[in-house]
Amino acid sequence: MSLYCGIACRRKSFWCYRLLSTYVAKTRYLFELKEDDDACKKAQQTGAFYLFHSLAPLLQKSEHQYLPPQHSLLELERLLRKFGQDTQRVEDSVLIGCSEQHEAWFALDLCLNSSSSINASLQKPEMETELKGSFIDLRKALFWLNVKDASLLSTAQALLRWHDAHQFCSRSGQPTKKNMAGSKRVCPSNKIIYYPQMAPVVITLVSDGTRCLLARQSSFPKGMYSALAGFCDIGESLEEAVRREVAEEVGLEIERLKFSASQHWPFPNSSLMIACHATVKPGQTEIQVNVRELEAAAWFSHDEVITALKRNDPYTQQQNEAFPFWVPPKLAIANQLIKEWVEKSTYSSLPA
Numbered sequence: 001m002s003l004y005c006g007i008a009c010r011r012k013s014f015w016c017y018r019l020l021s022t023y024v025a026k027t028r029y030l031f032e033l034k035e036d037d038d039a040c041k042k043a044q045q046t047g048a049f050y051l052f053h054s055l056a057p058l059l060q061k062s063e064h065q066y067l068p069p070q071h072s073l074l075e076l077e078r079l080l081r082k083f084g085q086d087t088q089r090v091e092d093s094v095l096i097g098c099s100e101q102h103e104a105w106f107a108l109d110l111c112l113n114s115s116s117s118i119n120a121s122l123q124k125p126e127m128e129t130e131l132k133g134s135f136i137d138l139r140k141a142l143f144w145l146n147v148k149d150a151s152l153l154s155t156a157q158a159l160l161r162w163h164d165a166h167q168f169c170s171r172s173g174q175p176t177k178k179n180m181a182g183s184k185r186v187c188p189s190n191k192i193i194y195y196p197q198m199a200p201v202v203i204t205l206v207s208d209g210t211r212c213l214l215a216r217q218s219s220f221p222k223g224m225y226s227a228l229a230g231f232c233d234i235g236e237s238l239e240e241a242v243r244r245e246v247a248e249e250v251g252l253e254i255e256r257l258k259f260s261a262s263q264h265w266p267f268p269n270s271s272l273m274i275a276c277h278a279t280v281k282p283g284q285t286e287i288q289v290n291v292r293e294l295e296a297a298a299w300f301s302h303d304e305v306i307t308a309l310k311r312n313d314p315y316t317q318q319q320n321e322a323f324p325f326w327v328p329p330k331l332a333i334a335n336q337l338i339k340e341w342v343e344k345s346t347y348s349s350l351p352a
């Protein structure tokens, strides 16, 4: 009897998928592909591949949107041959999800980890012509992609980057070997298993009751302000990390904290963003910017924030000299926090 669902029908697969809900069946199928290299290799035969070049996803423009094209295994092998690469490179691909019909989705970077990466790098324009698309920086692409594709490509980029950066065992110095799905790497000499990692990051929208606090780093695109964010230190709870980050960055003490949501964020090295709302102690609103961390921080009114939320796609708006105040794109959790604050302030200002 199956350990997981009590169904006595283990055959070739781990479980009898027929008897499970669509979501559970999909989850169990992905689990099987991660655990079983043969099942994963088999899934590649009927799977779909998303292509990257130096971590930039391939996108095609169609009417008013950008879409990441899918390639079958046969098409991918033809392309690899055409680009002078070994078809064995398919095994460098990573599993990133599957459809409800169990078509497995993989991602492969045509440049990273290629034995001829210099050639692959030079060939980029030829590849783009052949593929009828462009490899676009993911930070920019996030403005143009729908939620589903953005999430899939973010996972893919994070996983491809992790594999590229973890090719050697930190104990033995020997090359590590990826499993077929790319859910782990193993050192053949000492059997140490390495799993892809995410760094926990807190992101907090601080409010004084009528205004919210937004800040910018010098590395942000011009005019963009976001909620305060910071990596959790070893040994800290989520609450301690938020309290410390707010004190460190803007010199304020927070009073109340409320969890909002979380999000995987692929930049710079895969973070788990944990988003919260916080309030400061009454009357204690004087900001002291830590200039080693931030370029500027300020309180913004409800109306200013509403105007900023309406300014989307600043990459196409930066035509003139002046850069208006704007906030991170819809797909960033900072945007969600800011929207929640605006909605809450709007409702609370309505007469009872």
Ligand SMILES: NC(=O)C1=CN([C@@H]2O[C@H](COP(=O)(O)OP(=O)(O)OC[C@H]3O[C@@H](n4cnc5c(N)ncnc54)[C@H](OP(=O)(O)O)[C@@H]3O)[C@@H](O)[C@H]2O)C=CC1
Binding pocket: 199, 201, 203, 226, 227, 228, 229, 230, 231, 263, 265, 267, 268, 269, 271, 273, 293, 328, 332, 333, 334, 335
């Ligand atoms: N999705 C969203 O809505 C948003 C996401 N973010 C993300 O949040 C993250 C954290 O924000 P940020 O304000 O930069 O963080 P911090 O305020 O913690 O400052 C970053 C500094 O912390 C150091 N650091 C400590 N631990 C790590 C680690 N595990 N990885 C990388 N750097 C570390 C780095 O120092 P050094 O560089 O000297 O090594 C870096 O300069 C960013 O990666 C950003 O992309 C931010 C805002 C919005």
Ligand SMILES: [Mg+2]
Binding pocket: 228, 229, 230, 249, 293
């Ligand atoms: Mg910070």
